[in-house]
Amino acid sequence: MTSLVTSPSVAEVTEPVLAVREVRVSSQVEQREIVRGVSFELTPGKVVGIVGESGSGKTLTCRAILGVLPEHFEISGGSVHLAGEDVSALTPARWTALRGSTISAVFQDPASYLNPSIPVGPQIAEVVRVKTGLRRRQARRRALDLLAAVQLREPGQVYHQYAFELSGGMLQRILIAAAIAADPRVLIADEATTALDVTVQAEILDLLADLREQTGLALVVVSHDLAVVAQLCDEVLVMREGEVVEQGSTADVLYRPRHEYTRLLIDEHDQYGLDKFLDRAEVSR
Numbered sequence: 533m534t535s536l537v538t539s540p541s542v543a544e545v546t547e548p549v550l551a552v553r554e555v556r557v558s559s560q561v562e563q564r565e566i567v568r569g570v571s572f573e574l575t576p577g578k579v580v581g582i583v584g585e586s587g588s589g590k591t592l593t594c595r596a597i598l599g600v601l602p603e604h605f606e607i608s609g610g611s612v613h614l615a616g617e618d619v620s621a622l623t624p625a626r627w628t629a630l631r632g633s634t635i636s637a638v639f640q641d642p643a644s645y646l647n648p649s650i651p652v653g654p655q656i657a658e659v660v661r662v663k664t665g666l667r668r669r670q671a672r673r674r675a676l677d678l679l680a681a682v683q684l685r686e687p688g689q690v691y692h693q694y695a696f697e698l699s700g701g702m703l704q705r706i707l708i709a710a711a712i713a714a715d716p717r718v719l720i721a722d723e724a725t726t727a728l729d730v731t732v733q734a735e736i737l738d739l740l741a742d743l744r745e746q747t748g749l750a751l752v753v754v755s756h757d758l759a760v761v762a763q764l765c766d767e768v769l770v771m772r773e774g775e776v777v778e779q780g781s782t783a784d785v786l787y788r789p790r791h792e793y794t795r796l797l798i799d800e801h802d803q804y805g806l807d808k809f810l811d812r813a814e815v816s817r
């Protein structure tokens with residue numbers, strides 16, 4: 533894979549690029565707290581997974597970190613520090629500067645993030661131009677490099693294709709290419725592989741693992757799929773109804789779950805072959 537970012541220096545490695553402390557998110561309309569105290573730290577190259585059933589607050593946690601909570605939601609407690617900066621003190625202009633270049637995200641349903649009437653390549657080149665200030669021709673070259681980096685075959689051809697011409701897996705790679713265009717230090721992947729079939733999902737997970745290895749990218753991986761988390765994450769948070777009921781190393785949480793709810797999730801997953809990932813986690817422990 534084309535190398536896109538130099539590895540962080542040793543001094544940076546110990547410094548968290550993202551520190552989430554006791555974050556709470558409230559709905560102003562419902563006047564209740566929906567996320568009730570989420571904490572974790574990400575150093576470069578680290579991967580934290582958030583699992584839990586639908587509606588447990590995983591996406592709101594991510595949106596709070598990204599500074600893009602839906603209307604009528606607010607961070608009602610705790611703090612988020614991004615590369616040392618307290619995000620509660622950020623101006624909109626500073627947020628715009630940090631998004632893409634320090635923190636970035638990919639979600640489910642990549643097609644909805646692309647303009648259907650413009651080929652995908654120029655859309656990535658535009659992100660590159662706006663975020664890095666490169667001139668058009670260099671931005672185009674960088675976009676082609678990014679398409680190669682996310683392991684799309686024939687990047688020169690894909691560059692000129694429209695979203696409707698590409699498969700779900702290809703579109704998710706394109707969204708990842710756009711998300712890493714300005715060398716972010718943290719990437720949030722919220723159910724990024726959920727809609728993909730198992731083989732393509734595995735390829736995208738390998739791609740994220742490669743990016744982490746080669747660039748020191750730190751990841752927050754949200755998934756309802758424990759096999760995804762087992763494959764990729766160093767640490768896991770299990771959320772239920774807005775609370776973190778269990779948190780620890782992936783091997784600890786998946787092998788020696790202490791909370792009944794975690795056990796339930798694991799039991800449900802047995803049928804999907806979580807065993808083979810657990811074996812791998814056990815070996816690398």
Ligand SMILES: Nc1ncnc2c1ncn2[C@@H]1O[C@H](COP(=O)(O)OP(=O)(O)OP(=O)(O)O)[C@@H](O)[C@H]1O
Pocket residue numbers: 566584585586587588589590591592593602603756
């Ligand atoms: N834009 C919104 N407007 C109103 N309520 C919302 C909105 N977004 C989330 N919620 C509510 O907040 C709670 C937590 O939602 P969230 O999307 O964080 O859950 P989740 O764990 O990510 O679920 P899923 O796995 O289904 O994405 C849910 O009860 C949801 O209905």
